Amino acid sequence: xxxxxxxAPPKTKSQALRSYxxxxxxxxxxxxxxxxxxxLKRLRGLATETVPAATGxxxxxxxxxxxxGVTVTSVGRDDAxxxxxxxxxxxxxxxxxxxxxxxxxxKVANEATPAEPIQVRLVGGGAEGIAxxxxxxxxxxxxxxxxxxxxxxxxxxxxxxxxxxxxxAHLTLVTVADWARDAVQAQHLKFRxxxxxxxxxxQVSLGGDLVRQYTSVEYADRGGDMSAYGLYFATEGQHLExxxxxxxxxxxxxxxxxxxxxxxxxxxxxxxxxxxxIRAEATGTDTYEINRNLLLSDGARADSVPxxxxxxxxxxxxxxxxxxxxxxxxxxxxxxARGIPEDEARKLVVRGFFAELLAKIPVPELHDRLGDxxxxxxxxxxx
Amino acid sequence: xxxxxxxxxxxxxxxxEGELKPILAGVTLTVRSGETHxxxxxxxxxxxxxxxxxxxxxxxxxxxxTVTLDGQDVLAMTVDERARAGLFxxxxxxxxxxxxSVANFLRTAKTxxxxxxxxxxxxxxxxxxxxxxxGMDPAFAQRNVNEGFSGGEKKRHEIVQLELLKPKxxxxxxxxxxxDVDALRVVSEGVNRVKETTxxxxxxxxxxxxxxxxxxxxxxHVFVAGKIVEEGGPELAEKLEAEGYEHYVADVQQPGVxxxx
Numbered sequence: 001x002x003x004x005x006x007x008a009p010p011k012t013k014s015q016a017l018r019s020y021x022x023x024x025x026x027x028x029x030x031x032x033x034x035x036x037x038x039x040l041k042r043l044r045g046l047a048t049e050t051v052p053a054a055t056g057x058x059x060x061x062x063x064x065x066x067x068x069g070v071t072v073t074s075v076g077r078d079d080a081x082x083x084x085x086x087x088x089x090x091x092x093x094x095x096x097x098x099x100x101x102x103x104x105x106x107k108v109a110n111e112a113t114p115a116e117p118i119q120v121r122l123v124g125g126g127a128e129g130i131a132x133x134x135x136x137x138x139x140x141x142x143x144x145x146x147x148x149x150x151x152x153x154x155x156x157x158x159x160x161x162x163x164x165x166x167x168x169a170h171l172t173l174v175t176v177a178d179w180a181r182d183a184v185q186a187q188h189l190k191f192r193x194x195x196x197x198x199x200x201x202x203q204v205s206l207g208g209d210l211v212r213q214y215t216s217v218e219y220a221d222r223g224g225d226m227s228a229y230g231l232y233f234a235t236e237g238q239h240l241e242x243x244x245x246x247x248x249x250x251x252x253x254x255x256x257x258x259x260x261x262x263x264x265x266x267x268x269x270x271x272x273x274x275x276x277x278i279r280a281e282a283t284g285t286d287t288y289e290i291n292r293n294l295l296l297s298d299g300a301r302a303d304s305v306p307x308x309x310x311x312x313x314x315x316x317x318x319x320x321x322x323x324x325x326x327x328x329x330x331x332x333x334x335x336x337a338r339g340i341p342e343d344e345a346r347k348l349v350v351r352g353f354f355a356e357l358l359a360k361i362p363v364p365e366l367h368d369r370l371g372d373x374x375x376x377x378x379x380x381x382x383x
Numbered sequence: 384x385x386x387x388x389x390x391x392x393x394x395x396x397x398x399x400e401g402e403l404k405p406i407l408a409g410v411t412l413t414v415r416s417g418e419t420h421x422x423x424x425x426x427x428x429x430x431x432x433x434x435x436x437x438x439x440x441x442x443x444x445x446x447x448x449t450v451t452l453d454g455q456d457v458l459a460m461t462v463d464e465r466a467r468a469g470l471f472x473x474x475x476x477x478x479x480x481x482x483x484s485v486a487n488f489l490r491t492a493k494t495x496x497x498x499x500x501x502x503x504x505x506x507x508x509x510x511x512x513x514x515x516x517x518g519m520d521p522a523f524a525q526r527n528v529n530e531g532f533s534g535g536e537k538k539r540h541e542i543v544q545l546e547l548l549k550p551k552x553x554x555x556x557x558x559x560x561x562x563d564v565d566a567l568r569v570v571s572e573g574v575n576r577v578k579e580t581t582x583x584x585x586x587x588x589x590x591x592x593x594x595x596x597x598x599x600x601x602x603x604h605v606f607v608a609g610k611i612v613e614e615g616g617p618e619l620a621e622k623l624e625a626e627g628y629e630h631y632v633a634d635v636q637q638p639g640v641x642x643x644x
Contacts, residue, residue: 294481329441330478334528337438337474338492338544339466348491352482352527 013245013277013309018087022052022098025091034090037271037303039239042210043092044156044184045130052098056129059155061104062121069112070145072120074102081105081136085162086190086216093188093214096158099132106147110140110166117146117172117363124155127182133159137173141166141194146362147173152207154180160188167194167221172202174361178373179207188214193224193253202360203259205232205240206373212241217255224253230272231357231370233350234300235377236265243273244289248282254316257289260357262350263300264378272322273305278315286316293324294353296346296378343379350378385453385469385551385584387414387437393447394429394436403444406432408609410448412586414552419578419585421595421620424606425628430588431475433606434556438472439465452552467496469551473541473558480528485540486510488528489547496548513546516576518569534561542573553577554586559594571597592624607631 017024028047030040040047063072075082082103088094106120125131139145143166165171177185185208191199205211217226226246234240246255261270272291293302306320327349335345354374361367392410395403406429414420424430436443437450439462450457452468460468480488489510494500501509511521517539529537538558545553555574559567575598577583587598595603595617603619604611605628612631613619 325481327481331480333438333440333462334474334478334480335483335488335492336462337466337472338488338548339463339495340491341463341495342461344491344495348483348487349480350482352484352487355482 013247013275016089018089019094020083020088020097022050022091022094025094028091034243038212038241039210042184042239043186044127046092046095046156046158046184046186049095049130052095052132054099054101054130054132056131056156057125058101058131059122059124059133059153059157062123064119066118067114067116069109069114069143070118071107073105073107075105075136076102079103079105079136081138081164082134082162085164085192086160086188088160088188090188090214092158092186093160096132096134096160096186096188099158100134103134103136105136105138107138108140108143108145111142112140113144117148119148119150121150121152124151124153124157124179124183127154127156127184129156131155131157133157135159135161137161137163139163139165139169139171142168144170145172147171148176148363148366149173150176150178151185152178152180154183156184158186161190163189163191165191165193165197165199168196169194170198172200172362174202174363174366175204176366176370177205177208177211177213179211181207181209183208184210186212188216191215191217191226193217193219193226195221196223198225200227200360201229202357203228203230203242204370205230205242206377208238208240210239212243214243214245216245216247218247219250219253222250222252224250226253226255228255228257229357229360230259231354232259232261232270233374233377234261234263234268234270237267239269239271241271243271243275245275246277246287248276248278248285248287251282252284253282254286256287258357259291260293260353261291261302262294262296262353263302264296266299268300269303270301271303273307274320275307276309276318276320278308278310278312278318280311283312283314284316285318288317288319290321292322294350295324295326296350346378347375350374385416387470387552387584387586388451389413389437389448390450391448392433392436392445392450394432395444395446396432397442397444403446405446406609407436410610412604412611414584414586416551416584417578417582418602419587419598419600420602420604421600422586422588422604422606423590423592423620423623425632426590428606429609430606431556432609434472434554434586434588437554438462438470463495466550471545471548471550471553473538473545473553473555475557475560477529477537477541479530479532481530483528484525485528486524489544492544493547509547513543516546517543517573518566519543535563535566538562538570539566542570546573546577549577549581550583552584552586554588556588557590559589559591567594568597574598592620595620605631
């Protein structure tokens with residue numbers, strides 16, 4: 001048996017390259033661990049672009065009346081907040097960072113507790129040409145707010161979203177990718193939680209041709225509590241990818257990651273990679289991550305990779321799970337043998353599978369609308 | 384009054400390679416409302432194939448014969464249409480259905496069978512009552528269908544469905560298998576109760592005579608190598624209990640012809 005005395009220590013997630021400069025990241029080949037599941041060719045130039053200048057129309061933001069204590073403004077690249085939460089750790093995120101013109105700042109004042117949810121809708125400017133975007137969400141200390149961020153229309157978009165949650169603040173964030181069928185999006189969402197901050201994030205991905213979302217979380221101080229839920233439904237030909245990195249670097253924080261995906265149709269592909277890192281100093285961490293996938297037909301593929309990297313034994317809890325089930329002919333036969341027609345049987349199963357996650361969305365109108373969208377997709381795909 | 388008529392039914396199972404393997408070699412049988420027919424036979428004789436092919440399982444291909452329910456062509460119907468026409472199959476191995484609660488499943492099935500949603504006012508009590516009568520904790524209504532149920536609980540759940548869905552003709556596929564005596568009694572009482580209240584016709588498929596002490600058959604059919612080889616009244620069951628299936632199998636001289644579901 002040979003030992004390699006000088007072999008490098010295993011590379012961990014914490015050592016990954018972080019930079020605002022696209023040139024610091026090598027060109028993508030698709031062989032990288034981070035990109036091996038992503039069909040780079042379908043990123044419509046986002047993977048190969050070297051000049052961070054938009055060639056397509058920027059997405060528009062539609063805002064309803066904003067509740068008191070909430071402002072949405074456009075800020076220039078020189079705003080000191082930009083880049084304070086997120087440092088790109090992949091090439092497309094760096095490209096987006098270098099490429100946006102103005103950022104959208106959504107701000108909830110300290111101690112503000114708007115009674116109504118804040119609803120912001122981003123409408124893509126068309127699939128032609130590449131667009132870049134940047135959003136900064138600033139939740140003031142002790143504020144309590146619900147923010148809905150919807151993505152609709154068509155786009156080829158790379159964007160970053162920074163979410164700074166102040167001490168003791170509570171944020172419920174629902175992000176919805178209800179893109180037109182031809183949309184391409186590579187998004188990086190980065191949360192930073194202040195002391196005792198609490199976040200409930202529900203990430204919903206339904207539309208688009210290729211949607212790749214990276215959600216990363218860090219804690220600025222003790223007592224942070226992150227619940228990250230996700231719901232996705234890929235139909236024929238769609239690629240929906242979700243990656244998470246929860247970096248526990250301070251003691252006594254909690255995280256829960258729960259994603260569920262359904263797939264139906266030829267070449268429907270979903271990817272879920274959940275990385276949770278518990279560093280040596282993060283004692284008292286409590287974390288759990290789970291991904292469940294439901295294959296509703298042949299020809300679909302769900303990749304699911306939970307990773308847990310633990311550098312301290314003094315944790316309150318750490319676990320992960322992944323399960324992929326198949327709704328097959330036997331399930332269908334059982335339900336139909338009780339008089340339930342085939343389309344109704346599929347609806348029943350999908351509705352049940354997502355019910356628990358949809359219930360996390362605190363806005364009844366959105367909850368119902370997403371339920372309808374999911375059922376419509378189910379029918380459309382089986383037609 | 385309903386009549387299920389099976390005439391010269393020939394069925395093959397579709398093998399994974401696409402070949403067809405003949406299982407049923409011409410079965411003729413008539414089941415009327417209020418009648419209980421026991422189909423008895425050794426393992427592998429095709430009893431389950433008979434049950435599943437009447438219900439329309441896609442694994443089986445009908446190669447000859449007819450099945451009608453009150454004159455309607457059952458074989459031309461989809462699986463759900465057969466159920467809505469009044470057929471019910473209590474399965475030997477009910478599958479677990481992820482993500483669907485028992486309560487939701489039963490209400491959806493009841494709505495599909497009746498063509499209208501059950502009355503909210505009475506449905507809750509009907510469901511709870513049916514579960515309690517079958518010795519199932521009503522808390523099971525919130526669990527996913529058959530998920531984590533024991534073998535006995537799955538069988539009780541099948542009979543809960545029989546009681547709620549009120550079919551015309553029920554096929555019970557080895558409902559007795561794997562049940563202890565207490566569970567067997569509870570399940571049998573459930574079947575008898577449904578017969579008394581709705582006048583259901585029953586095709587009771589079993590390997591053992593034990594269940595016939597609790598559910599009295601009007602007719603007994605001995606099933607060997609894909610067909611009925613002897614028919615009689617309840618006394619035939621007693622003869623089988625005493626003598627077993629050996630001499631039937633020897634007569635047919637086609638040992639191991641079938642591997643039924």
